Amino acid sequence: MRTESIETRANEFTIAFKKITEEVGKFIVGQDDIIENVLIAVCCGGHVLLEGVPGLGKTALVNTLAQALDLKFNRIQFTPDLLPSDVVGTQVLQETDGHRGLKFQHGPVFCNILLADEINRATPKTQAALLETMQEKRVTVANETHAIGQPFFVLATQNPIENDGTYPLPEAQLDRFFYKLTVDLPGHDDFSEILNRTGGNSQPEIRAVANGAEIIRLGETLREIPIAPEIQDHLVRVVRNTHPQNDSAPSKVKNYLRHGASPRAAQAMLSAARVRALLDGRFHVAREDVDAVAIPAMRHRLILSFEGEAEGIVSDDLVKSAIRAAY
Amino acid sequence: MKTEGLQKFLVKVTRRLNQGLAWAITGWAVLLGGLALLAHAMVYRLNGMKIPWGGALMLCVYTLAIGAAIWWIRLLSSRESALIADRELGLKDALTTAMAFDGDEGEVHQLRLKQTERLLSEKKVEDLKIVFPARSFWIGGILAAVALGLGFLPNSDAVQGRLDQESLTVERTEAIKSEFEDYIEELIKELDPDEREVLNPEELKRWVKELKRTKDQKEAMRQLARFEQKVTQAMASMEARKDDEAMKAAAAELAKSDQASARQLGKKLDLNEFKIAEEDLKKLAKEAELKNPKKLSPAELKKKVEELKKLREMTKRMANAARKRGLGQQKKLGAAKGQMAPGNGKDMGRLMEAMDADAKALLGEIAKGDWQKGDWDKGMRFQKGFHENLRFFNKNLRRMHGKNLARRRLAQLRGDLNKAQRFASGQAESLGLAQNRMAGQGGLRPGVGTDRSRRKARDASREVENVASLEGQKGVGPSITAVEEADSGTGISNRSAETKARAARLRQAESFVRRDDVPEDLKMGVKEYFERVHEVTEEK
Numbered sequence: 001m002r003t004e005s006i007e008t009r010a011n012e013f014t015i016a017f018k019k020i021t022e023e024v025g026k027f028i029v030g031q032d033d034i035i036e037n038v039l040i041a042v043c044c045g046g047h048v049l050l051e052g053v054p055g056l057g058k059t060a061l062v063n064t065l066a067q068a069l070d071l072k073f074n075r076i077q078f079t080p081d082l083l084p085s086d087v088v089g090t091q092v093l094q095e096t097d098g099h100r101g102l103k104f105q106h107g108p109v110f111c112n113i114l115l116a117d118e119i120n121r122a123t124p125k126t127q128a129a130l131l132e133t134m135q136e137k138r139v140t141v142a143n144e145t146h147a148i149g150q151p152f153f154v155l156a157t158q159n160p161i162e163n164d165g166t167y168p169l170p171e172a173q174l175d176r177f178f179y180k181l182t183v184d185l186p187g188h189d190d191f192s193e194i195l196n197r198t199g200g201n202s203q204p205e206i207r208a209v210a211n212g213a214e215i216i217r218l219g220e221t222l223r224e225i226p227i228a229p230e231i232q233d234h235l236v237r238v239v240r241n242t243h244p245q246n247d248s249a250p251s252k253v254k255n256y257l258r259h260g261a262s263p264r265a266a267q268a269m270l271s272a273a274r275v276r277a278l279l280d281g282r283f284h285v286a287r288e289d290v291d292a293v294a295i296p297a298m299r300h301r302l303i304l305s306f307e308g309e310a311e312g313i314v315s316d317d318l319v320k321s322a323i324r325a326a327y
Numbered sequence: 328m329k330t331e332g333l334q335k336f337l338v339k340v341t342r343r344l345n346q347g348l349a350w351a352i353t354g355w356a357v358l359l360g361g362l363a364l365l366a367h368a369m370v371y372r373l374n375g376m377k378i379p380w381g382g383a384l385m386l387c388v389y390t391l392a393i394g395a396a397i398w399w400i401r402l403l404s405s406r407e408s409a410l411i412a413d414r415e416l417g418l419k420d421a422l423t424t425a426m427a428f429d430g431d432e433g434e435v436h437q438l439r440l441k442q443t444e445r446l447l448s449e450k451k452v453e454d455l456k457i458v459f460p461a462r463s464f465w466i467g468g469i470l471a472a473v474a475l476g477l478g479f480l481p482n483s484d485a486v487q488g489r490l491d492q493e494s495l496t497v498e499r500t501e502a503i504k505s506e507f508e509d510y511i512e513e514l515i516k517e518l519d520p521d522e523r524e525v526l527n528p529e530e531l532k533r534w535v536k537e538l539k540r541t542k543d544q545k546e547a548m549r550q551l552a553r554f555e556q557k558v559t560q561a562m563a564s565m566e567a568r569k570d571d572e573a574m575k576a577a578a579a580e581l582a583k584s585d586q587a588s589a590r591q592l593g594k595k596l597d598l599n600e601f602k603i604a605e606e607d608l609k610k611l612a613k614e615a616e617l618k619n620p621k622k623l624s625p626a627e628l629k630k631k632v633e634e635l636k637k638l639r640e641m642t643k644r645m646a647n648a649a650r651k652r653g654l655g656q657q658k659k660l661g662a663a664k665g666q667m668a669p670g671n672g673k674d675m676g677r678l679m680e681a682m683d684a685d686a687k688a689l690l691g692e693i694a695k696g697d698w699q700k701g702d703w704d705k706g707m708r709f710q711k712g713f714h715e716n717l718r719f720f721n722k723n724l725r726r727m728h729g730k731n732l733a734r735r736r737l738a739q740l741r742g743d744l745n746k747a748q749r750f751a752s753g754q755a756e757s758l759g760l761a762q763n764r765m766a767g768q769g770g771l772r773p774g775v776g777t778d779r780s781r782r783k784a785r786d787a788s789r790e791v792e793n794v795a796s797l798e799g800q801k802g803v804g805p806s807i808t809a810v811e812e813a814d815s816g817t818g819i820s821n822r823s824a825e826t827k828a829r830a831a832r833l834r835q836a837e838s839f840v841r842r843d844d845v846p847e848d849l850k851m852g853v854k855e856y857f858e859r860v861h862e863v864t865e866e867k
Contacts (some may be wrong), residue, residue, distance in 0.1 A: 002795075006434050006435050096388075198695045226431075226435060226436065227424075228421050228426075228427035231420055231423065280419070282419060282421075285420075286419040287419075287420055288419060302647075
């Protein structure tokens with residue numbers, strides 16, 4: 001049982017968050033939003049899907065984060081021939097003291113931070129094995145269930161431009177990602193800075209500024225941040241406005257969306273909004289927090305209609321119109 | 328739990344936002360009020376009418392009232408004010424959350440409250456922008472000023488004419504109703520008991536009551552026309568053509584009598600002096616009444632018998648006339664056609680025959696001399712029967728007298744209604760009912776002379792004075808181009824010669840009618856023909 005006041009814990013949270021951000025920022029340049037959002041997802045215990053062209057530092061970000069958090073880190077490079085057992089582990093025959101028996105060999109998911117690189121290149125079967133693990137946070141092999149250590153975060157990446165030989169994630173599985181973040185190209189100055197930092201002999205040293213227990217404590221602190229009914233109504237309105245069946249949904253949504261975001265999206269938004277409130281030094285959630293987290297929390301949960309696909313509609317625009325319609 | 332500072336801040340915010348709302352609504356009210364005023368003014372001006380200030384004033388009052396009502400309905404609550412202040416002052420929903428968790432005392436809420444107070448201390452309520460709707464005030468004011476300017480323009484000539492006409496019609500319909508009410512009251516007072524029996528005064532009052540004050544000239548004319556129609560119907564219900572014919576036939580027959588009193592009676596019947604005729608008959612009947620012949624001296628009895636014979640001569644003539652005309656065959660004479668002048672069910676022809684039969688039988692009884700033996704019962708029965716029939720006959724005469732008078736009254740009323748129509752239509756400047764009522768009490772119209780030795784009462788029912796309805800076609804009628812012949816040196820046109828010739832023809836006709844060798848049917852036909860011709864000439 002903790003005895004510290006909420007104020008102390010909130011301060012610790014903010015300081016820890018800043019430290020982690022600074023530490024990651026030593027190596028990753030020009031991706032502050034991505035770093036912040038990844039950390040928000042981590043604090044909330046959610047998984048992140050990073051989408052971006054190769055070479056933008058997605059893998060580096062995850063590596064750095066793992067170092068800064070002093071957590072066990074594993075990486076799986078997804079390929080079409082990857083099997084579920086390659087992800088979750090398998091039973092192998094072993095001889096111990098003259099007795100032969102099957103022993104469970106842990107797969108790479110048994111870690112705190114898992115980088116699922118190019119997740120869309122694996123077959124649906126393998127994807128499903130990972131996604132099940134993400135949801136349940138445990139693995140069952142040969143009727144034996146093996147718990148995965150806490151905290152457990154999956155940071156998956158996918159390349160949006162090379163679609164040949166890929167298996168797009170189904171909607172139900174996408175819904176399990178807390179956030180979907182789009183990694184954009186850095187600006188001119190950031191580009192130069194990347195070259196400056198990586199072109200020399202010395203590499204920035206990443207220190208561990210937090211650990212697993214602290215991360216879990218941060219998550220517990222979040223739940224105490226109150227949200228006023230009016231703000232919660234606003235959040236619900238935003239989510240419901242992504243449903244074309246809803247009367248108050250904007251015409252854009254009605255025209256271009258087939259399905260809107262699920263209640264899981266609302267849960268994710270609420271948690272993320274609370275983190276943002278704390279980071280802003282507030283002990284209450286504001287509508288601007290809700291609006292800020294709406295796009296990364298919902299963009300992968302919207303299913304475009306045929307018209308939407310044909311028109312090349314970006315789901316971010318639809319989320320924006322849903323937010324506008326909620327006021 | 329809200330702190331005092333927070334509470335005060337919220338009150339100030341609510342007040343300021345409601346002030347802003349009031350300004351915004353006032354701005355809209357001024358703008359829309361100006362638009363409404365201009366629209367109101369344009370509607371009237373496009374119709375050529377002067378703008379009624381009352382309507383414009385009401386429009387302003389309504390606009391302000393509606394604006395105030397909207398403001399009152401839309402007054403912001405503290406919660407709504409908190410939401411707006413959060414947005415406008417960048418409070419990041421601190422006020423909304425404070426309102427929502429009012430009363431919560433957990434640690435986090437204490438922290439939140441402190442944080443909010445700290446935040447509010449840096450903010451000023453005055454930072455909430457209140458926009459004074461100057462543009463709305465300007466535009467609304469200009470529109471109202473234009474409407475006001477239009478309000479000073481007078482009615483167009485056409486509209487003014489129409490309004491004057493309407494006001495005149497209202498005045499005139501009021502005057503007509505009022506004058507007719509007085510007229511009918513006076514008329515009712517003047518009514519003869521016989522007239523009162525056939526005229527229903529309440530009905531007359533009701534007809535006048537139905538006249539309503541109206542500004543519509545056509546409606547006024549329609550009302551008067553309906554009134555006139557009722558009067559005409561009432562007059563028609565009083566027509567007793569068969570009775571008149573019976574009286575004319577009786578008068579003609581009586582005129583042939585050698586007896587002066589019978590001829591006198593005939594004359595009176597001919598002149599429709601039924602009341603005098605009735606009185607004469609009553610007097611004669613009284614003189615001839617024979618209660619007990621035995622008690623009378625021979626001289627008195629002889630006198631009574633003489634009187635009775637005179638009466639018998641009259642009844643014989645009248646019965647003859649009735650038989651010849653076949654009047655007795657009629658089931659009902661002078662039956663009432665309308666509400667006014669109900670008949671009594673006894674026809675004149677039958678009464679005349681019955682009277683004659685009784686008179687004849689009575690004389691026969693006297694001649695038999697049974698009364699000398701004390702048997703006078705039979706005679707008394709005949710006498711009673713005679714008097715009974717005479718009473719009915721006299722009653723009918725009085726009724727005919729009453730009907731004649733009532734018809735004259737109604738004819739007069741109809742004439743007055745024609746005047747009222749002319750007055751209502753603006754063709755006459757005054758109604759002049761009283762003046763008119765004094766006229767027409769008898770005699771002929773001015774300018775219409777008579778060649779007869781006796782004067783006949785004027786029959787106003789034959790007059791058509793509604794000259795307003797007569798319209799000629801300009802240029803179509805024949806122009807008088809012929810030079811009329813006149814007797815040389817007399818200065819009198821040949822119209823006098825025509826009058827003389829007509830008088831001669833009338834005399835000829837009268838002598839023809841008086842001849843005994845001419846059948847009665849033929850005489851009546853000739854007489855009626857000449858009377859009709861004479862009436863037409865008189866009307867001309």
